[in-house]
Amino acid sequence: MISTISTETAYQKYVVVAIVSWMIVFSIACNEIIRSNYATFVEAVDAGETIRGWIPDYLPESSRNIHLIHGISPSITWCTFEFSPDDVQVFKEVLKTKIDFLPARLQQIKRPDSLWPEFLSGNLDIDKIHENGFSSYVLERKCYQGLDHTALLFFVIDWKNGKGFFHNTICQKNNI
Numbered sequence: 001m002i003s004t005i006s007t008e009t010a011y012q013k014y015v016v017v018a019i020v021s022w023m024i025v026f027s028i029a030c031n032e033i034i035r036s037n038y039a040t041f042v043e044a045v046d047a048g049e050t051i052r053g054w055i056p057d058y059l060p061e062s063s064r065n066i067h068l069i070h071g072i073s074p075s076i077t078w079c080t081f082e083f084s085p086d087d088v089q090v091f092k093e094v095l096k097t098k099i100d101f102l103p104a105r106l107q108q109i110k111r112p113d114s115l116w117p118e119f120l121s122g123n124l125d126i127d128k129i130h131e132n133g134f135s136s137y138v139l140e141r142k143c144y145q146g147l148d149h150t151a152l153l154f155f156v157i158d159w160k161n162g163k164g165f166f167h168n169t170i171c172q173k174n175n176i
Contacts, residue, residue, distance in 0.1 A: 063164075067081070069113065
């Protein structure tokens with residue numbers, strides 16, 4: 001006996017396929033990663049990266065070889081950069097306090113690509129970061145979701161050799 005699919009069943013299958021397809025496209029779009037490279041800090045500023053908030057405007061003006069990776073949704077950033085060790089006065093004033101422990105939101109960082117060092121990926125170990133010659137700093141930034149939401153900016157800086165990394169976490173309720 002040959003079975004026929006009713007019009008209603010065919011329509012239901014079409015709707016399910018359409019919804020699943022839409023969900024896949026939406027999921028891919030929401031996890032979009034954008035990579036940008038800038039030879040100099042001025043080039044990054046001119047491209048609007050500080051206005052959009054992807055790069056802080058207080059990085060040393062001598063910053064160069066800037067590699068920026070950011071996710072659109074959720075909004076998250078990884079950045080590597082180099083700078084002249086002689087051009088750090090303002091940067092040091094902003095970063096002020098070195099940390100010796102990691103807030104819970106920073107204890108695990110996904111490695112976006114090979115430019116992000118392994119010692120700053122996965123389950124982070126503050127002692128291992130310091131053993132690699134870096135100092136660690138955390139700044140809290142208010143988010144648009146409201147007064148009780150913040151993002152953390154995690155800086156790892158080698159002041160002597162002029163090398164830095166920062167990671168901007170997603171915004172979430174204020175419970176560092």
